[in-house]
Amino acid sequence: MSKSYKLAANDVNAWYGDFHAIKGINIALEEKAVTAFIGPSGCGKSTFLRLFNRMNDYIDGFRLEGEILLDQKNIYKKDVRVDELRKEVGMVFQKPNPFPKTIFENVVYGLRIQGVSKKKVLEETVERSLKQAALWEEVKDKLHKSALALSGGQQQRLCIARALAIEPTVLLMDEPASALDPISTTKIEDLIYELKNQYTIVIVTHNMQQAGRVSDHTAFFLSGELVEHSKTKTLFTSPKDKRTQNYITGRFG
Numbered sequence: 001m002s003k004s005y006k007l008a009a010n011d012v013n014a015w016y017g018d019f020h021a022i023k024g025i026n027i028a029l030e031e032k033a034v035t036a037f038i039g040p041s042g043c044g045k046s047t048f049l050r051l052f053n054r055m056n057d058y059i060d061g062f063r064l065e066g067e068i069l070l071d072q073k074n075i076y077k078k079d080v081r082v083d084e085l086r087k088e089v090g091m092v093f094q095k096p097n098p099f100p101k102t103i104f105e106n107v108v109y110g111l112r113i114q115g116v117s118k119k120k121v122l123e124e125t126v127e128r129s130l131k132q133a134a135l136w137e138e139v140k141d142k143l144h145k146s147a148l149a150l151s152g153g154q155q156q157r158l159c160i161a162r163a164l165a166i167e168p169t170v171l172l173m174d175e176p177a178s179a180l181d182p183i184s185t186t187k188i189e190d191l192i193y194e195l196k197n198q199y200t201i202v203i204v205t206h207n208m209q210q211a212g213r214v215s216d217h218t219a220f221f222l223s224g225e226l227v228e229h230s231k232t233k234t235l236f237t238s239p240k241d242k243r244t245q246n247y248i249t250g251r252f253g
């Protein structure tokens with residue numbers, strides 16, 4: 001059986017000015033699976049993740065070589081519209097960043113930008129997205145209250161709902177639980193496990209236990225290089241590279 005790859009990087013190098021942050025990376029990420037990016041702080045996980053929805057485009061002095069493919073198409077080609085790309089590739093950040101608006105308006109934010117105003121469509125989207133983000137039961141009676149009144153963990157699930165509302169096929173998550181308490185973290189991890197039936201998920205985490213719990217595949221980065229990319233179980237039980245071995249046994253990082 002041939003696997004289908006949703007995302008790929010071909011000979012990717014990236015620089016911040018003179019600093020070579022991403023070094024010759026080749027990788028292909030399986031569709032409807034969770035891939036974890038792990039590695040010590042500063043190894044390039046976030047930089048590499050952000051390439052998949054062109055979030056580095058605005059950084060002064062940032063330069064990219066090589067190809068980043070979504071469904072076999074290079075997303076850095078001239079004819080690619082970044083707003084269209086971002087509909088396909090949603091993103092959730094480390095710190096929950098809800099807008100100072102109601103819960104309802106946070107979820108439908110992307111639809112409003114697209115010009116959707118039909119009440120029924122908006123209401124259906126809110127219910128579907130909040131259910132998918134495992135937040136509906138907690139907020140269904142206060143949809144028109146401020147999102148800022150929610151707890152940190154609820155805010156992060158709201159941000160996930162906001163990302164899902166525009167029906168992406170890929171979800172990029174950069175340390176989505178690192179600012180949360182253990183119970184909220186478990187909720188986010190359970191959610192990721194559910195969502196992979198429908199979405200291709202890439203999660204950056206500095207927490208190896210978390211990578212072990214939520215991901216199907218793990219990629220280990222070091223100093224801007226991809227050291228090893230395998231099934232999560234394999235990477236944590238019989239890594240091929242000595243550097244991976246050292247990292248997972250806690251010898252550095």
Ligand SMILES: Nc1ncnc2c1ncn2[C@@H]1O[C@H](COP(=O)(O)OP(=O)(O)O)[C@@H](O)[C@H]1O
Nearest residue numbers: 016019021040041042043044045046047048059
């Ligand atoms: N906007 C930026 N300008 C210059 N250097 C940056 C910028 N963002 C990240 N870097 C550098 O690139 C390297 C990789 O950073 P990052 O991708 O954030 O690593 P990680 O997410 O693995 O901690 C680090 O050395 C970091 O200092």
Ligand SMILES: [Mg+2]
Nearest residue numbers: 045046047204
């Ligand atoms: Mg990072």
